[in-house]
Amino acid sequence: MSANYQAELVGVLGRPVAENPTGVMQEAAFAAAGLNWRYLNIEVPPERLADAMIGVRAFGMRGINLTIPHKVAVMQHLDEIAPDARVIGAVNTVRRDGERLIGENTDGKGFLRGVRQDAGVDPAGARVVILGAGGAARAVATELALAGAAQITVINRTAARGEGMVADLRANTPTAVRFEVWRGVYRVPADTDILVQATSIGLYPDVEGMPPVDLSAAPAHMLVSDVVFNPPETRLLAAARACGLPTLDGLSMLVYQGAIGFEMWTGEKAPEAVMKRALAEA
Numbered sequence: 001m002s003a004n005y006q007a008e009l010v011g012v013l014g015r016p017v018a019e020n021p022t023g024v025m026q027e028a029a030f031a032a033a034g035l036n037w038r039y040l041n042i043e044v045p046p047e048r049l050a051d052a053m054i055g056v057r058a059f060g061m062r063g064i065n066l067t068i069p070h071k072v073a074v075m076q077h078l079d080e081i082a083p084d085a086r087v088i089g090a091v092n093t094v095r096r097d098g099e100r101l102i103g104e105n106t107d108g109k110g111f112l113r114g115v116r117q118d119a120g121v122d123p124a125g126a127r128v129v130i131l132g133a134g135g136a137a138r139a140v141a142t143e144l145a146l147a148g149a150a151q152i153t154v155i156n157r158t159a160a161r162g163e164g165m166v167a168d169l170r171a172n173t174p175t176a177v178r179f180e181v182w183r184g185v186y187r188v189p190a191d192t193d194i195l196v197q198a199t200s201i202g203l204y205p206d207v208e209g210m211p212p213v214d215l216s217a218a219p220a221h222m223l224v225s226d227v228v229f230n231p232p233e234t235r236l237l238a239a240a241r242a243c244g245l246p247t248l249d250g251l252s253m254l255v256y257q258g259a260i261g262f263e264m265w266t267g268e269k270a271p272e273a274v275m276k277r278a279l280a281e282a
């Protein structure tokens with residue numbers, strides 16, 4: 001057999017990217033799958049994104065991730081946007097189909113895989129409360145709605161943002177969606193099946209941050225999930241556990257969004273356990 005020293009390239013474009021741990025998890029997955037692929041953290045300022053995308057095409061990169069500040073701006077540089085990513089309004093993963101670059105959003109899909117695989121909960125028919133209306137909230141809400149959630153209540157501090165998100169969900173999914181402005185302490189209703197904390201409250205260094213919610217009416221089966229992955233055990237999750245409620249941390253979403261990206265790029269099943277371990281060590 002002749003030698004092949006040419007690696008396939010993937011990576012993340014963003015600013016900053018130095019502390020982004022996704023590459024550690026993807027490279028562990030490539031090694032486990034016996035693939036000669038490299039994942040590069042590439043710092044790109046906003047005014048150089050168009051050039052960077054020409055580079056992605058010129059280098060024949062097999063796929064890329066986008067992080068702050070490029071998730072929306074990248075859309076104009078792609079050949080196609082997946083329908084769910086269009087509803088979410090942001091792309092975090094680009095895959096290649098021949099010469100075409102296709103924009104996807106794996107954040108909400110990763111969340112859903114965690115709900116099903118790690119928490120053992122079927123989102124179909126679920127009544128969901130989502131705290132927040134930013135990018136993570138939109139991704140999670142869109143995929144929950146497309147997976148058949150019966151009802152989604154969006155709670156957000158800033159009304160305009162929450163109302164915009166709800167309008168987009170109503171226009172593009174069959175799920176019943178409501179919005180409430182977050183004022184003071186929000187009492188999670190007794191008929192809630194899944195609570196999703198999708199704000200940045202509790203994100204390092206704000207580790208003492210606790211979203212103002214009252215869990216006293218929550219049913220015993222209600223899944224409390226948090227998109228914040230650093231720290232993995234947020235104060236909200238600790239409080240939920242103290243009440244005996246099942247929980248799902250943000251590391252699960254992070255691993256599975258990467259696993260779905262791996263599968264889109266390579267066409268192979270992701271070695272999820274390897275990815276989880278690599279991320280936990282990082």
Ligand code: NDP
Nearest residue numbers: 132133134135136137157158161199200203227250253254
């Ligand atoms: P955005 O900036 O798009 O949205 C932030 C949201 O948090 C808004 O709804 C904002 O409300 C709300 N918020 C922030 N501070 C407060 C506060 N003090 N009180 C009430 N609401 C608040 O951020 P993203 O959606 O991109 O990210 C949110 C979190 O999700 C981050 O912690 C990020 O790390 C995490 N994340 C995790 C992923 C994973 O794989 N686990 C993937 C992607 C993101 P308002 O509109 O009123 O400002």
